[in-house]
Amino acid sequence: MSMLEKIRGPRDLDDLTERELVALAREIRDVLIETVSRTGGHLGPNLGMVEITLAMHRVFDSPHDRILFDVGHQAYVHKLLTGRYERFSELRQEGGLSGYPSRAESEHDLIENSHASAALSYADGLAKAYELRGEKRMVVTVIGDGALTGGMAWEALNNIAAAKNRPMVIIVNDNGRSYTRTVGGFAEHLNALRTNPKYERVLELVRASLTRTPLVGNPLFEVLHGLKRGLKDILAPQGLFEDLGMKYIGPVDGHDEAAIEHALELAKRFGGPVIVHCVTKKGYGYEVAERDEQDHLHQIRSDQTGTWTAAFSEALVELGAERSDLVAITAAMKDPTGLGPFATKFPERFFDVGIAEQHAVTSAAGLAMGGMHPVVAIYATFMNRAFDQLLMDVALHKCGVTFVLDRSGITGEDGASHNGMWDLSIFQVVPGLRIAAPRDGERLRELLREAVEVNDAPTMLRWSKGKAEAEIPAIDRVGGCDVLVRSGEHDVLLVAVGAMVPTCVEVASRLEGQGIGATVVDPRWIKPVDAELVELARKYRLVVSVEDNGRVGGAGAALGVALCDEGVDTPMHVVGIPQEFLSHAKRPKLMAQLGLGAQDVARDIVERVALLDDELLDPTPELETAPLQNESHP
Numbered sequence: 001m002s003m004l005e006k007i008r009g010p011r012d013l014d015d016l017t018e019r020e021l022v023a024l025a026r027e028i029r030d031v032l033i034e035t036v037s038r039t040g041g042h043l044g045p046n047l048g049m050v051e052i053t054l055a056m057h058r059v060f061d062s063p064h065d066r067i068l069f070d071v072g073h074q075a076y077v078h079k080l081l082t083g084r085y086e087r088f089s090e091l092r093q094e095g096g097l098s099g100y101p102s103r104a105e106s107e108h109d110l111i112e113n114s115h116a117s118a119a120l121s122y123a124d125g126l127a128k129a130y131e132l133r134g135e136k137r138m139v140v141t142v143i144g145d146g147a148l149t150g151g152m153a154w155e156a157l158n159n160i161a162a163a164k165n166r167p168m169v170i171i172v173n174d175n176g177r178s179y180t181r182t183v184g185g186f187a188e189h190l191n192a193l194r195t196n197p198k199y200e201r202v203l204e205l206v207r208a209s210l211t212r213t214p215l216v217g218n219p220l221f222e223v224l225h226g227l228k229r230g231l232k233d234i235l236a237p238q239g240l241f242e243d244l245g246m247k248y249i250g251p252v253d254g255h256d257e258a259a260i261e262h263a264l265e266l267a268k269r270f271g272g273p274v275i276v277h278c279v280t281k282k283g284y285g286y287e288v289a290e291r292d293e294q295d296h297l298h299q300i301r302s303d304q305t306g307t308w309t310a311a312f313s314e315a316l317v318e319l320g321a322e323r324s325d326l327v328a329i330t331a332a333m334k335d336p337t338g339l340g341p342f343a344t345k346f347p348e349r350f351f352d353v354g355i356a357e358q359h360a361v362t363s364a365a366g367l368a369m370g371g372m373h374p375v376v377a378i379y380a381t382f383m384n385r386a387f388d389q390l391l392m393d394v395a396l397h398k399c400g401v402t403f404v405l406d407r408s409g410i411t412g413e414d415g416a417s418h419n420g421m422w423d424l425s426i427f428q429v430v431p432g433l434r435i436a437a438p439r440d441g442e443r444l445r446e447l448l449r450e451a452v453e454v455n456d457a458p459t460m461l462r463w464s465k466g467k468a469e470a471e472i473p474a475i476d477r478v479g480g481c482d483v484l485v486r487s488g489e490h491d492v493l494l495v496a497v498g499a500m501v502p503t504c505v506e507v508a509s510r511l512e513g514q515g516i517g518a519t520v521v522d523p524r525w526i527k528p529v530d531a532e533l534v535e536l537a538r539k540y541r542l543v544v545s546v547e548d549n550g551r552v553g554g555a556g557a558a559l560g561v562a563l564c565d566e567g568v569d570t571p572m573h574v575v576g577i578p579q580e581f582l583s584h585a586k587r588p589k590l591m592a593q594l595g596l597g598a599q600d601v602a603r604d605i606v607e608r609v610a611l612l613d614d615e616l617l618d619p620t621p622e623l624e625t626a627p628l629q630n631e632s633h634p
């Protein structure tokens with residue numbers, strides 16, 4: 001039986017010797033590499049978290065003490081140590097373990113939201129609640145150096161620092177990277193703490209001289225090794241956290257399990273908020289990851305060739321060569337959003353602001369006011385948190401900023417907080433914002449070019465995760481809309497949004513087989529609603545919009561309002577994602593489960609047309625006007 005099989009919960013770690021812990025760490029790494037290489041997910045971050053997680057669960061008593069993870073992508077080891085080893089092989093699979101903490105899986109898990117920089121706010125609230133309830137429970141938060149570049153983390157620290165007697169431990173897992181190198185002044189501060197030359201030189205001298213001394217050397221080194229844990233505390237320049245009035249311990253070697261335990265025991269006894277600064281290496285213990293300079297295997301994902309991201313990346317470089325006023329902004333996701341080639345070609349016009357979407361958006365407004373045209377690349381779900389910045393800092397000032405939202409629609413394996421199913425609803429309300437949804441790579445190129453030409457209002461493009469659709473040419477144009485299919489007379493008008501075009505083309509073919517004519521249009525620009533689309537709808541018996549956005553307040557809803565406003569009484573049906581938090585599963589499977597597959601959409605339309613036919617044959621009988629009863633009314 002492997003060691004991991006014997007770990008049913010954190011308390012099974014207590015009696016392990018240092019040697020056994022080293023062996024367990026090795027076994028954990030083997031399981032991570034074997035599993036994540038197969039299932040996909042976050043290998044680099046979790047390889048770097050092995051010793052920290054072991055030490056954390058030996059020093060603290062989860063779930064009585066609460067352990068929180070910021071982002072949560074680095075909680076695989078936590079799952080292995082809290083009774084989920086047997087299920088770990090199903091990581092990120094439908095019905096299997098989530099790639100993030102999950103309350104449904106374990107009492108040891110609390111935060112399920114995978115949006116960065118939020119955990120310390122949860123921690124602040126939890127600690128206040130325990131204090132008010134008189135519960136002696138420690139709140140321990142693991143936060144990476146990247147998540148610490150998010151503004152909300154500093155809002156929380158501002159509050160936490162004020163509570164000198166509220167016991168909290170904040171483990172900063174500092175590997176110097178988000179995906180790529182973590183940027184910003186704070187990252188440089190951490191780096192200064194991490195690489196204090198005084199500390200390293202003294203330690204090397206001690207290590208070299210003592211380990212050469214026979215007999216007494218090694219035991220004495222063990223003592224000094226123990227001293228090393230505090231040594232950095234003495235030698236390291238007291239930094240930002242001390243200035244904030246918070247106890248700072250570190251930097252601690254984040255792969256020296258005993259040293260981390262020592263630091264956490266100190267922190268545990270302190271009785272107030274303590275930062276334990278652990279220095280780790282992303283991908284530690286797996287040479288392939290350690291050598292991967294791009295992101296140390298932050299995430300194992302499928303081949304990116306032919307994806308929407310690749311199409312955008314290419315289109316942006318073309319535009320960047322033509323337009324010297326074009327600048328690109330990322331929130332710590334240069335490569336995942338496709339900005340890598342632009343950053344390489346135009347480094348002076350590329351800005352990585354850290355995991356700081358709100359700052360990214362308002363700094364883009366500043367860049368626009370200064371005469372540049374920013375292109376801000378943010379995953380659709382992460383754009384949610386910058387709504388007010390878009391509304392009031394950009395749109396109110398009519399700034400020419402272009403937003404590109406990758407991963408819109410269902411993303412799948414990353415679970416509920418990653419699906420980009422909100423943007424067409426949320427940003428629908430922004431005055432002056434124009435929103436487009438390309439149906440293929442060629443339209444992405446066209447629409448991006450159109451978007452960056454707009455300098456007196458924000459523009460937004462959104463596309464889904466994965467492979468871009470093969471080119472789907474138009475057969476006609478009505479207003480700004482492309483007509484893609486016209487089969488039969490004016491039965492059904494299918495308004496297909498972005499990535500849903502191929503589905504709608506297949507739906508039209510299925511309807512034709514049922515003797516129902518259908519016209520498929522791609523609006524290209526979703527917002528504002530095209531007036532000629534509204535007029536076109538008058539000619540049909542049924543209008544059906546299909547989008548991979550939530551049904552409430554999305555593209556279809558906006559079209560419905562426009563039809564009403566213009567007195568178009570054609571019945572309309574909105575097909576979209578139900579307003580629910582969806583469990584993780586692969587995108588195609590989830591789309592099918594949600595009834596967004598061509599077969600389901602077509603079947604639904606056939607039923608609706610049949611109802612219309614029934615009404616034609618047997619119109620609603622006039623309401624019988626029953627004689628009013630003489631009722632005495634009080």
Ligand SMILES: Cc1ncc(C[n+]2csc(CCOP(=O)(O)OP(=O)(O)O)c2C)c(N)n1
Binds near residue numbers: 178182
């Ligand atoms: C609001 C938000 N923006 C972007 C992301 C994407 N993201 C997930 S993990 C990560 C990097 C996190 O870096 P760090 O906190 O240092 O953790 P590490 O992976 O280095 O352990 C990013 C940018 C996110 N989860 N949330």
Ligand SMILES: CC(=O)[C@@H](O)[C@H](O)COP(=O)(O)O
Binds near residue numbers: 071073301418
């Ligand atoms: C946690 C994290 O890194 C997320 O940003 C997510 O995992 C990204 O996944 P994809 O880039 O594969 O959509």
Ligand SMILES: [Mg+2]
Binds near residue numbers: 176182
């Ligand atoms: Mg990091």
